[in-house]
Amino acid sequence: MKKYDVAVLGAGIVGICVAAHLQKRGRSVLLVDRRGAGEETSFGNAGLIQREGVFPYGFPHDYGALLRYGLNRTIDAHYHPSALPRLAPFLWKYWHYSRPARHAEVARKYAKLIEQCVVEHDALAAEAGCEGLIKRNGWMKVFRTLEERDRRIAEAEGWHREFGLNYRALDARALQDAEPHLAPVLTGALHWTDPTRVDDPHGLSVGYLGFFQRLGGEFLQGNAASLAERSPSGWTLRTASGPIEAGAAVVALGPWAGVFTRALGYELPLAVKRGYHMHYRAAGEAKLNLPVLDTERGYFLAPMRAGIRLTTGAEFARRDAIRTPVQLGRAEPIARDLFPLAERLDREPWMGSRPCTPDMLPVIGPAPRHKDLWFAFGHAHHGLTLAAVTGRMVAEMVVGETPFVDPAPFSAARFGR
Numbered sequence: 001m002k003k004y005d006v007a008v009l010g011a012g013i014v015g016i017c018v019a020a021h022l023q024k025r026g027r028s029v030l031l032v033d034r035r036g037a038g039e040e041t042s043f044g045n046a047g048l049i050q051r052e053g054v055f056p057y058g059f060p061h062d063y064g065a066l067l068r069y070g071l072n073r074t075i076d077a078h079y080h081p082s083a084l085p086r087l088a089p090f091l092w093k094y095w096h097y098s099r100p101a102r103h104a105e106v107a108r109k110y111a112k113l114i115e116q117c118v119v120e121h122d123a124l125a126a127e128a129g130c131e132g133l134i135k136r137n138g139w140m141k142v143f144r145t146l147e148e149r150d151r152r153i154a155e156a157e158g159w160h161r162e163f164g165l166n167y168r169a170l171d172a173r174a175l176q177d178a179e180p181h182l183a184p185v186l187t188g189a190l191h192w193t194d195p196t197r198v199d200d201p202h203g204l205s206v207g208y209l210g211f212f213q214r215l216g217g218e219f220l221q222g223n224a225a226s227l228a229e230r231s232p233s234g235w236t237l238r239t240a241s242g243p244i245e246a247g248a249a250v251v252a253l254g255p256w257a258g259v260f261t262r263a264l265g266y267e268l269p270l271a272v273k274r275g276y277h278m279h280y281r282a283a284g285e286a287k288l289n290l291p292v293l294d295t296e297r298g299y300f301l302a303p304m305r306a307g308i309r310l311t312t313g314a315e316f317a318r319r320d321a322i323r324t325p326v327q328l329g330r331a332e333p334i335a336r337d338l339f340p341l342a343e344r345l346d347r348e349p350w351m352g353s354r355p356c357t358p359d360m361l362p363v364i365g366p367a368p369r370h371k372d373l374w375f376a377f378g379h380a381h382h383g384l385t386l387a388a389v390t391g392r393m394v395a396e397m398v399v400g401e402t403p404f405v406d407p408a409p410f411s412a413a414r415f416g417r
Helices: 013-024 063-071 081-098 100-114 117-128 146-163 172-178 201-214 254-263 326-338 380-399
Strands: 002-009 029-033 077-079 139-143 167-171 188-192 196-198 218-221 228-231 234-239 242-251 271-282 292-294 299-304 307-311 314-316 341-344 350-356 363-366 373-377
Touching (some): 002 013, 002 234, 013 029, 013 201, 013 242, 013 380, 029 234, 077 081, 081 314, 100 380, 117 196, 117 201, 117 380, 139 172, 146 188, 167 172, 172 188, 196 201, 201 218, 242 380, 254 350, 292 326, 299 326, 307 326, 326 341, 350 380, 373 380
Parallel strands (some): 002 029, 002 242, 029 218, 077 314, 242 373
Antiparallel strands (some): 139 188, 167 188, 234 242, 271 307, 271 314, 271 341, 271 350, 292 299, 299 307, 363 373
């Protein structure tokens, strides 16, 4: 039986970064996934490394938004009525932690992770030779009303004072100069200048995987459910190349982490938010220079190597329920009015599931009741953003170094289960 120092379960962007950082520290690492690298949740996202994202996406508290969501006709949120009884405990806790005072407390903890996201991706991308995938011109929220524009810019100014985030406020004319192919129906924009973006998120995952393998790491197909309880000599796991043994294991299974941890006796309050995307050809000579969020409508357009990517908001449903890309159907005609999209480039909409916790903080650190088992999941909308930070933190903990970010707020022990 082949032996490794560490087995990392899950080859999404988070698991790949954990594996690469461990291999850099001289450990022999096996990365395991049932599919190829970055082919699940990490495949579809807006491509943002969100340095500005100190406030993780909360549950709305204004009654107007709650009424709109309740009617189940919006682009930014959709739900399966049949899933609500099972989701209700999670949604109640999510609403609780999203109340303004508690959300502010969450942000102060979350900011410690977010403030490292760009520099950690830059460092890993440089080592992996993937610098060309990372663009440094940020992204924009665009607005249809003066009220929303002024409110969001005032909010950004507050975040600038508290968290040091940088931005530019654009009026309608400045926005037209910056993005001449957007329809002249907008009142302005908020340009976040600190974030970076990736124009091929799957390509970044593959690039980081290649770096891990060049360092001597191995990637095999296998089922994380076959991980056996730790014996005196280590954890055992079945792979496509036969059984292996590892001294430690890291769970980076994204939306499947809850299934795995429950089997080990943990009752963590995990849920998923599903999301969809579709690529389009830009019509004629049209060009989108920066990713844009149509703030009042709730969809995102991002220039990617594969085309203009239209992404939707959150769908609350069971992870494996039938796909219902109704948000894409609602967003597409509105997006076509804003930017000249030509034909669809994908055969069918892509769908993925974001792994979420009700307090909006990821789960990073040791498993409370199992020796040499580590958790790295629950990043919700910020899996790409926080992957390199999480990878370094977990690797430092596994090898006995002092983590460069205090992991205490992100411990699974905070749930007391």
